[in-house]
Amino acid sequence: MKISVNKAHFPVTVLGPGRRIAIWLQGCSIGCKGCVSQDTWVRDPGRDMRVAQLLAWCRQTSAGDFDGVTISGGEPFDQPQALGALLDGLRQWRTQGGPDFDILCYSGYPLATLQKKHAQLLGKLDALIPEPFVDKLALTHVWRGSANQPLVLLSERGRSRYAAFVDAATSGEAKRMQAMVDGNRVWYVGIPARGDMAALEASCKKSGLEFSQASWRS
Numbered sequence: 001m002k003i004s005v006n007k008a009h010f011p012v013t014v015l016g017p018g019r020r021i022a023i024w025l026q027g028c029s030i031g032c033k034g035c036v037s038q039d040t041w042v043r044d045p046g047r048d049m050r051v052a053q054l055l056a057w058c059r060q061t062s063a064g065d066f067d068g069v070t071i072s073g074g075e076p077f078d079q080p081q082a083l084g085a086l087l088d089g090l091r092q093w094r095t096q097g098g099p100d101f102d103i104l105c106y107s108g109y110p111l112a113t114l115q116k117k118h119a120q121l122l123g124k125l126d127a128l129i130p131e132p133f134v135d136k137l138a139l140t141h142v143w144r145g146s147a148n149q150p151l152v153l154l155s156e157r158g159r160s161r162y163a164a165f166v167d168a169a170t171s172g173e174a175k176r177m178q179a180m181v182d183g184n185r186v187w188y189v190g191i192p193a194r195g196d197m198a199a200l201e202a203s204c205k206k207s208g209l210e211f212s213q214a215s216w217r218s
């Protein structure tokens with residue numbers, strides 16, 4: 001089974017509790033206005049890899065010492081078979097003596113749509129952040145980009161790990177972002193507030209650093 005992947009990174013500490021493996025899938029058919037991940041929109045066969053390869057990378061890079069997996073995008077539910085295979089592989093690892101990690105997934109589809117079309121996939125997750133990003137709604141809650149996006153708890157593990165965060169406001173530590181450098185590319189990971197990326201770009205420009213391409217600009 002092939003899965004289209006934009007990037008993956010470990011450790012990520014700004015998209016869910018603890019030290020996490022984060023996987024961004026490639027391809028999104030939703031196209032929310034103001035999306036900061038526009039580099040993930042186009043389906044690109046050049047980014048396909050085997051799910052088994054991705055699972056092997058997860059095992060190798062984390063050495064089993066981590067708290068959770070965050071799957072984002074792009075739109076993970078635009079690749080339902082591949083997402084199912086990835087979730088099956090992660091759950092198998094967990095049940096066969098792997099670490100006690102949780103699985104959090106983002107989606108831009110409404111919760112009702114996911115419940116209707118992808119109930120089986122939801123049953124494989126511990127927590128979900130659904131609903132499209134709405135630029136005109138403020139960033140209010142931890143790990144969410146706009147105020148319409150709930151944190152939905154889908155398992156016992158999800159309830160025990162995430163209950164305290166359902167209504168938690170974005171403030172202080174929760175506002176952190178991570179930066180990673182890969183060759184001549186810089187990845188910013190986390191949930192920026194409105195205007196943060198433009199402010200960062202302007203500030204870097206003053207220091208002589210210009211971004212030739214930026215995922216938050218079309």
Ligand code: SF4
Pocket residue numbers: 028029030031032033035036037038040073074075107108109132133
């Ligand atoms: S915010 Fe998410 S769902 Fe919306 S366009 Fe961007 S990647 Fe797609």
